[in-house]
Amino acid sequence: MYFLKRIIFAIPLLLVISALAFALVHLAPGGPFDRERAPASPEIERALKAKYHLDEPVWKQYFRYLGDLAHGDFGVSLKYRNHTVNDIIAQGLPVSMLLGALAFGFAMGVGLPVGFFTAARRGRWPDYAGSFLATLAVCVPGFVVAPLLILFFSIKWKLLPVGLWETPWHMILPPVALGLFFAGKVARLFREGMLNAMQSDFITAARAKGLGENMLLLKHACRIAVLPVVSYSGPMLADLLTGSFVIENIFQIPGIGVFLVNSSLNRDYTLVVGLSLLYAALLIGLNLMVDFAYTLLDPRVKYE
Amino acid sequence: MNDSDESRKPSAEGSQARRDTAPIFSLSSTKGGEGRGEEAQGFQAQIPSPQPSPRSGGERVTGASRCAQGNLTPGQRAWQRFRRNRAAVVSAWYLVFLLLAIIAWPAILKISGGTFAQVHNPNQLSDAAFAPPGMQYWFGTDVHGRDVFSRILFGAQISLLVGIVGAGVSLVIGVLWGAIAGYVGGRMDSALMRIVDVLYSLPTVIFVIVLITTFGEMLKQSHFVGSSPALAGALRVTLLFVGLGAVSWLTMARIVRGQVLSLRTRAFVEASRALGGGPVRILARHIIPNVFGVVITYLALTVPAIILYESFLSYLGLGVQPPMASWGTLIAEGVGQINPIRIYWWLIAFPGGVLVTTLLALNFLGDGLRDAWDVKGRA
Numbered sequence A: 001m002y003f004l005k006r007i008i009f010a011i012p013l014l015l016v017i018s019a020l021a022f023a024l025v026h027l028a029p030g031g032p033f034d035r036e037r038a039p040a041s042p043e044i045e046r047a048l049k050a051k052y053h054l055d056e057p058v059w060k061q062y063f064r065y066l067g068d069l070a071h072g073d074f075g076v077s078l079k080y081r082n083h084t085v086n087d088i089i090a091q092g093l094p095v096s097m098l099l100g101a102l103a104f105g106f107a108m109g110v111g112l113p114v115g116f117f118t119a120a121r122r123g124r125w126p127d128y129a130g131s132f133l134a135t136l137a138v139c140v141p142g143f144v145v146a147p148l149l150i151l152f153f154s155i156k157w158k159l160l161p162v163g164l165w166e167t168p169w170h171m172i173l174p175p176v177a178l179g180l181f182f183a184g185k186v187a188r189l190f191r192e193g194m195l196n197a198m199q200s201d202f203i204t205a206a207r208a209k210g211l212g213e214n215m216l217l218l219k220h221a222c223r224i225a226v227l228p229v230v231s232y233s234g235p236m237l238a239d240l241l242t243g244s245f246v247i248e249n250i251f252q253i254p255g256i257g258v259f260l261v262n263s264s265l266n267r268d269y270t271l272v273v274g275l276s277l278l279y280a281a282l283l284i285g286l287n288l289m290v291d292f293a294y295t296l297l298d299p300r301v302k303y304e
Numbered sequence B: 001m002n003d004s005d006e007s008r009k010p011s012a013e014g015s016q017a018r019r020d021t022a023p024i025f026s027l028s029s030t031k032g033g034e035g036r037g038e039e040a041q042g043f044q045a046q047i048p049s050p051q052p053s054p055r056s057g058g059e060r061v062t063g064a065s066r067c068a069q070g071n072l073t074p075g076q077r078a079w080q081r082f083r084r085n086r087a088a089v090v091s092a093w094y095l096v097f098l099l100l101a102i103i104a105w106p107a108i109l110k111i112s113g114g115t116f117a118q119v120h121n122p123n124q125l126s127d128a129a130f131a132p133p134g135m136q137y138w139f140g141t142d143v144h145g146r147d148v149f150s151r152i153l154f155g156a157q158i159s160l161l162v163g164i165v166g167a168g169v170s171l172v173i174g175v176l177w178g179a180i181a182g183y184v185g186g187r188m189d190s191a192l193m194r195i196v197d198v199l200y201s202l203p204t205v206i207f208v209i210v211l212i213t214t215f216g217e218m219l220k221q222s223h224f225v226g227s228s229p230a231l232a233g234a235l236r237v238t239l240l241f242v243g244l245g246a247v248s249w250l251t252m253a254r255i256v257r258g259q260v261l262s263l264r265t266r267a268f269v270e271a272s273r274a275l276g277g278g279p280v281r282i283l284a285r286h287i288i289p290n291v292f293g294v295v296i297t298y299l300a301l302t303v304p305a306i307i308l309y310e311s312f313l314s315y316l317g318l319g320v321q322p323p324m325a326s327w328g329t330l331i332a333e334g335v336g337q338i339n340p341i342r343i344y345w346w347l348i349a350f351p352g353g354v355l356v357t358t359l360l361a362l363n364f365l366g367d368g369l370r371d372a373w374d375v376k377g378r379a
Helices: A002-027 A042-051 A058-070 A085-120 A125-139 A142-156 A173-198 A201-208 A213-251 A257-266 A269-297 B002-028 B030-044 B054-065 B074-084 B086-112 B114-120 B148-184 B186-200 B204-221 B229-247 B250-264 B267-274 B279-315 B327-336 B346-373
Strands: none
Touching (some): A002 A058, A002 A269, A002 B204, A085 A125, A085 A269, A125 A173, A125 B346, A142 A173, A142 A213, A142 B279, A142 B327, A173 A213, A201 A213, A213 A257, A213 A269, A257 A269, A257 B204, B074 B086, B086 B114, B086 B148, B086 B346, B148 B229, B148 B327, B204 B279, B267 B279, B279 B327, B279 B346, B327 B346
């Protein structure tokens, strides 16, 4: 029931977002045709504007856009005019999603074991080393990691390709560069969750009953400790999707992030609004899924 | 008479908490640090060995020393715990030295004059393009023969300024928002927090990008650019402050609200209210001083987040514009020079290294503060 309500609530929210994005891009001076060669004559420019309804008042354009949207039509990109926004999304989104999913896998695959290990060896040197590395990972932005990875793995040792997105070999460095930050974050969260869990009463009770330390950590503490990580994974997926702009740019990956920055600079009205809506919808959906997963993992949590 | 008697406890607690935040700040000044240090030294001698985990260590110490040091306020205890966190203290010193270097370097250039100033002028083009690090150019030179060392120190001004002011903006919005929501409660609370929830679920990066391109373009077309480029640059940086601050206050608002909500029902607040304390008095004397530790802690963690954000935007070409530089733009320039023939590693390693070490120091500082104030959980 609660989740149904949230799904329904998402619709007006998306409307507000679309209106906001629409207003913001139209507020910016200049238009989508400014950066092209000057049109042959004012008539041609006028005709071009009329064709894309840019001569109408903004509110009218907005309602026209909404009408098209109701049919699932995001409109035609004003910059890449032989592509619809739907085309661009259909081409770029799967690539960005795969990149994001791989990076997510990397972050979890590295972050959780490191977090567990540092918590289990608390206060000894493996803890210091692991925690330091995790904090370091949180402090190294993707655009520093990516060039360094390219410099060493691609240029110096010639192990992996420099860029592009074709074979599985191309899909190693970008997810690592993208996911490293989040691996550090997950490790820190999980370590903290483990330490908090170890102080709770049920752990003391289990220990008093004579349960082995490993069993205690693996079976009991983990279940509680993973909750902060789960609630972080919603924002994390969002950041993975949006953080991929830079990584896609550096590795020349034909994802969707490149379009967002460019379209915003190019005043490509339809593309900006379409992509903002897409990201917002994805985020809302992902957050919903995360909250739902939370209720499955922790029966104490009840939404009403 | 009765009134003041009853309310003495909470208000004393409040004022002490406020007073005790002073040492946290005086971290940057040696005087305050040493004065406190002697106190802490004697205290430290009682502890057999440095505690492995700052949090559990801190708890044990306060428990054991409560009888001996019964007159310690929460702030003083926090300060002692902080001092024992070696990583946090080292980080604080690193940041102090960085700040000193940033402030002193332009002055040194001005005073020394001559060829030294010429060589290290961050905007001075020279023929020595891509000179590797050496005696003359400590961190090498870039494509235009500019001194990388100087450019990093001048870029630091922008990066740190954006981080600090942006965090300040997020502080003001977040604390006000959270305090009002938590204190007023009821409908107001649910309305304000629903807005926060909604904003949380939005792709903030996209919002910032659209915002900055929109207003950046407006700025470019305005008459400032022609008349005074410096002013236009300053406005552009202001845009960054506002944009980044505007998207970074959400967690702060949530944390402050949670704290205020739990404080509001505490006995000493009830007492003050029963004695006729108005909302302003309660907020100012009881709530805000008690939220202080949490806010300072989270603020210290917001600064690196915003610096990272700024470098991200500058990397995309949306942040500060040349000839101004920030660490993000310096790294972007270095990445632009990657090619398979020659590796100009110093163009990435030095700006990246300074950025990473600064973020690391800020994070350790924030963690140290959090452990010292024993702030539980982050939203």
